Amino acid sequence: MIRLSNVSWRRERKANAPVLSNLSFSVPQGGFRWLLGPSGAGKTSLLSLLHVENLPSDGTLCLLDKDVTAQTPRSVLVRLRQRIGMVHQNFRLMPGLSVADNVALPLRLQYRPEDEITDEVQAILKWVGLGDRLDARASRLSGGEQQRTAIARAIVHRPGLILADEPTNALEEPQAHKLLDMFSELSSMGTTVIVATHNEALVRRLPRPALVLERGRLVQDGT
Numbered sequence: 148m149i150r151l152s153n154v155s156w157r158r159e160r161k162a163n164a165p166v167l168s169n170l171s172f173s174v175p176q177g178g179f180r181w182l183l184g185p186s187g188a189g190k191t192s193l194l195s196l197l198h199v200e201n202l203p204s205d206g207t208l209c210l211l212d213k214d215v216t217a218q219t220p221r222s223v224l225v226r227l228r229q230r231i232g233m234v235h236q237n238f239r240l241m242p243g244l245s246v247a248d249n250v251a252l253p254l255r256l257q258y259r260p261e262d263e264i265t266d267e268v269q270a271i272l273k274w275v276g277l278g279d280r281l282d283a284r285a286s287r288l289s290g291g292e293q294q295r296t297a298i299a300r301a302i303v304h305r306p307g308l309i310l311a312d313e314p315t316n317a318l319e320e321p322q323a324h325k326l327l328d329m330f331s332e333l334s335s336m337g338t339t340v341i342v343a344t345h346n347e348a349l350v351r352r353l354p355r356p357a358l359v360l361e362r363g364r365l366v367q368d369g370t
């Protein structure tokens with residue numbers, strides 16, 4: 148379901164040092180992988196390729212059975228991206244929209260009926276503990292509330308692939324554990340999940356294979 152073969156990525160076309168060098172790995176459908184490595188190793192950059200925000204400079208990338216290349220039609224890439232849920236390191240909420248409207252975005256992109264959207268959004272926000280903040284503007288939220296909104300937005304449309312970049316750094320420990328249990332459950336039901344983290348206690352709590360990056364290279368792929 149995810150397959151990279153000799154993928155490299157340069158931030159600019161002519162930059163000589165690639166940010167990601169020669170990555171080859173695959174993750175089956177329903178697989179859970181930690182994405183580990185020191186600050187600056189390239190975790191966020193790799194997630195930006197898997198979220199189709201950037202395209203590989205070299206090598207081949209296959210996601211959800213689609214090849215992702217510069218030749219792939221834009222409409223295909225856009226639809227592919229809608230099947231992926233992403234929790235960004237810096238949340239990337241729409242600050243002027245309410246919590247409910249932020250979380251509704253992926254469902255509105257699928258043109259789901261509004262009454263269905265209301266129900267789904269309420270249920271997921273209740274689950275992340277924001278059931279009473281539906282109408283709050285995103286710009287008025289605390290860091291932890293923003294992160295929980297971003298998590299709700301990433302999973303509300305039941306994507307086939309969930310990417311999460313440090314999804315627990317603004318959360319308290321019980322919330323972090325609850326989130327992890329949910330990711331683990333989603334993966335056992337067939338969703339592929341990749342979680343970048345620095346939190347070793349979290350990794351020890353949920354032992355799963357890890358992709359480890361160092362200076363843009365994959366130095367470990369496995370347990």
Ligand SMILES: Nc1ncnc2c1ncn2[C@@H]1O[C@H](COP(=O)(O)OP(=O)(O)OP(=O)(O)O)[C@@H](O)[C@H]1O
Nearest residue numbers: 158166184185186187188189190191192193236345
């Ligand atoms: N906006 C940017 N412009 C230029 N270089 C950048 C930019 N963002 C990151 N980099 C560089 O790209 C490399 C990879 O960064 P990346 O953010 O992918 O690392 P990371 O593993 O996610 O780090 P962290 O754990 O701190 O989030 C680093 O050398 C970093 O300095």
Ligand SMILES: [Mg+2]
Nearest residue numbers: 190191236312
């Ligand atoms: Mg990062």
